[in-house]
Amino acid sequence: MNALLMNEDGSFLSVSGLERSFPVPAGLWRKPERRMVLRGVDFALWPGERVALVGASGSGKTTLLRSLLAIDAPDCGHILCQCKPVRPAGMAKLRWYRQSVQYIPQDPAASLDPRMTVRQQIAEPLRRLGVDCDHDVRIRESLERVGLGPELLLRRRNELSGGQAQRVAIARAIATRPAFLLADEPMSGLDLPIRRQVAAVLRDLSENQGTGLLIVSHDIVDVSRLCTRTVVMYDGAIVEDRPSAELLADPHHPAARELVAAALPDTARLPAPQA
Numbered sequence: 001m002n003a004l005l006m007n008e009d010g011s012f013l014s015v016s017g018l019e020r021s022f023p024v025p026a027g028l029w030r031k032p033e034r035r036m037v038l039r040g041v042d043f044a045l046w047p048g049e050r051v052a053l054v055g056a057s058g059s060g061k062t063t064l065l066r067s068l069l070a071i072d073a074p075d076c077g078h079i080l081c082q083c084k085p086v087r088p089a090g091m092a093k094l095r096w097y098r099q100s101v102q103y104i105p106q107d108p109a110a111s112l113d114p115r116m117t118v119r120q121q122i123a124e125p126l127r128r129l130g131v132d133c134d135h136d137v138r139i140r141e142s143l144e145r146v147g148l149g150p151e152l153l154l155r156r157r158n159e160l161s162g163g164q165a166q167r168v169a170i171a172r173a174i175a176t177r178p179a180f181l182l183a184d185e186p187m188s189g190l191d192l193p194i195r196r197q198v199a200a201v202l203r204d205l206s207e208n209q210g211t212g213l214l215i216v217s218h219d220i221v222d223v224s225r226l227c228t229r230t231v232v233m234y235d236g237a238i239v240e241d242r243p244s245a246e247l248l249a250d251p252h253h254p255a256a257r258e259l260v261a262a263a264l265p266d267t268a269r270l271p272a273p274q275a
C-alpha cells in the first residue's frame with residue numbers, strides 16, 4: 001500500500017478522545033440531560049489488519065462506526081486518515097475518504113436495490129464518487145474477486161441466491177478499491193454455509209488484496225476466527241484491545257468474559273483458522 005495513505009504514526013486511521021452523547025428527554029421530575037454513549041475512545045487501525053469490534057447491545061459499537069464512516073459527528077475528539085481530519089461533510093470534501101473506506105451494512109443483501117441489476121448496483125459507488133477508471137472492467141473484476149461470474153451482471157436481487165446477493169453487496173463495497181472495509185454484523189442472521197462463504201470472501205480480500213477489515217459483531221467467537229485483533233466495548237469505552245486468540249483464551253474484563261461465556265459451544269460455527 002502507498003506510504004502516502006498513512007498517518008504520521010503509520011496507522012491508516014487513528015481515533016483519539018472520541019466522545020458522543022445523546023439527549024435524554026426531560027421527565028416530570030427530571031431535567032433534560034445528555035447520556036454519554038462514547039466516552040473518550042482511542043484506538044488506531046493499521047493498514048491491512050482484520051479487527052473485530054465486539055460488545056453487548058448498547059455498548060456503542062454502531063455509534064463508533066457511524067463516526068468512523070463520517071455520517072455522525074462526535075461531540076469532541078478526532079479521527080485522522082492520511083493525516084487529514086475526518087468529519088461529516090459534503091461529497092466534494094469527503095470523496096477521497098469515501099473512496100478509501102467503504103461500508104458493508106448489516107444484511108447486505110437487503111441493502112441491494114431490487115430494481116437495479118447487479119451491474120448497476122456495483123457501478124453505483126463508482127459513478128457517485130466519480131472514480132476515474134473503466135467502470136465495466138472494474139465491475140467485472142469486483143464480481144470475480146467475490147467468486148461470481150459475469151453471467152450474473154443483468155440479474156436483479158430476486159434472481160440471486162442469499163449467498164450470491166451477499167457477495168454482490170461486498171463486490172459493490174470493493175469496487176472503489178477501498179483500503180478498509182467497515183462492516184456491521186455482515187454475517188449475522190445467515191445460515192452457516194452462507195456465513196462461511198462471506199467469511200471466506202472477506203478473508204481472501206484481506207490476505208490477497210491487503211484490504212483492512214473492521215467487523216462489528218455480537219459473536220466474539222465467530223468474528224475472532226476471522227479477525228486477528230479484537231476490540232471490546234463496554235458502556236461507551238474500549239475495555240480490551242488484544243490479539244483475538246489471547247483474548248478468547250483469557251478474557252480480562254468482566255464484559256469480555258461475559259461475551260465469551262455467552263458464545264456457547266456451537267457446532268454451527270466458522271472453522272477455526274489454521275495455525
Ligand SMILES: Nc1ncnc2c1ncn2[C@@H]1O[C@H](COP(=O)(O)OP(=O)(O)OP(=O)(O)O)[C@@H](O)[C@H]1O
Nearest residue numbers: 022023037055056057058059060061062063064218
Ligand atoms: N440517535 C440516538 N438518539 C438517542 N440515543 C441513541 C441514538 N443512537 C444510539 N443511541 C443510544 O446509544 C447507545 C449505544 O447505541 P449503539 O447503537 O451505538 O450500540 P450498539 O453497541 O451498536 O448496540 P447493538 O449491538 O444493539 O446494535 C444505546 O443506548 C442507544 O440507545
